[in-house]
Structure formats: structure tokens, C-alpha cells
Amino acid sequence: MAESSTSTSAAPVQPEGTYSLEQMKEHNTRESLWMLLHDKVYDITAFMDEHPGGDEVLIEEAGRDATEAFEDVGHSDEAREMLPKMLLGDFYGEKKSKSKKSLTSADGSSTSSGFPIWVVPVALVAAFLAWRVFLA
Numbered sequence: 001m002a003e004s005s006t007s008t009s010a011a012p013v014q015p016e017g018t019y020s021l022e023q024m025k026e027h028n029t030r031e032s033l034w035m036l037l038h039d040k041v042y043d044i045t046a047f048m049d050e051h052p053g054g055d056e057v058l059i060e061e062a063g064r065d066a067t068e069a070f071e072d073v074g075h076s077d078e079a080r081e082m083l084p085k086m087l088l089g090d091f092y093g094e095k096k097s098k099s100k101k102s103l104t105s106a107d108g109s110s111t112s113s114g115f116p117i118w119v120v121p122v123a124l125v126a127a128f129l130a131w132r133v134f135l136a
């Protein structure tokens with residue numbers, strides 16, 4: 001009557017070929033260096049000596065999300081084409097949120113994202129008036 005082989009999986013199972021932040025943190029040394037870029041996990045251990053930007057910057061970003069640092073540098077297409085060779089798999093779970101960021105976006109909500117939209121008609125009117133003044 002009682003079935004012992006019932007598989008009720010309560011906890012979510014981490015899919016094969018995915019890596020969590022916990023796992024990544026174990027690979028934050030020169031001997032084994034993993035990095036998260038755009039939600040993909042890369043093993044860049046062998047690339048460290050070849051990196052034109054040096055190994056120090058890579059070690060600094062080891063075992064965590066390096067997307068921002070990678071994009072800040074403005075890496076070329078050539079650099080991006082190197083990535084598939086180092087791909088380990090997908091990222092699993094949650095990334096650590098950077099609490100520092102909330103300070104800048106907490107207030108002054110409209111000023112941080114470029115210029116406000118009303119600048120466009122005002123600029124057009126100003127340009128028109130300037131044109132009239134120069135014609136007169």
C-alpha cells in the first residue's frame with residue numbers, strides 16, 4: 001500500500017550545466033577563475049595571461065558578476081568573439097544586488113536619465129526665434 005518511491009521534489013533542482021553564485025565564489029583565484037558576464041558563466045583561467053588589460057583586473061572581478069566592469073571598458077567585437085570559447089554554462093539563482101546604486105537613484109528621479117523631454121520643443125522654438133532674428 002505505502003509507496004516508498006514517491007518523488008516529491010519540494011526544493012527547486014538546479015539544472016545541469018548551470019552555476020550558482022556560491023559555486024562561482026569557489027573559483028575566484030588565479031588557479032581557477034570564473035566570471036559572470038551577461039548571465040553566462042565563463043572560465044577565464046587560461047585567458048588570464050593573454051588578456052590585454054592584464055590579469056589584475058580579471059582577478060578583481062573573479063567569482064562574481066563582471067558585466068558592468070566589462071562593459072565600462074568598451075570591449076571590442078573581437079573581445080566579445082573570444083567569449084564562447086570560455087563559456088561554461090548559464091547562471092543559476094540570484095545575483096548579489098549592489099546596494100551602493102540605490103543612493104544615486106533614490107532621489108532626483110528625472111535628472112539622471114539624459115535630458116527631460118520638454119527640452120525638445122523649447123529647443124525648436126529657440127531655433128525658430130534665432131532664425132527669425134537673423135533674417136530680420
Ligand code: HEM
Pocket residue numbers: 042044047051052053054057058061066069070073074075076077078079080082083086
Ligand atoms: C573574459 C572576459 C574578457 C575578455 C575576453 C577580454 C578581452 C579583452 C581584449 C581582447 C582587449 C583588447 C581591447 C579590445 O579588443 O577591446 C581587452 C582590453 C581590456 N580589458 Fe578585457 N576582457 C575581458 C574581461 C575584462 C574585465 C572583466 C575587465 C575589468 C575591468 C577588463 C578590462 C580590460 C581593460 C582595462 C582593457 C584595456 C587594456 C588597454 O587598452 O590598455 N577586461 N580585453
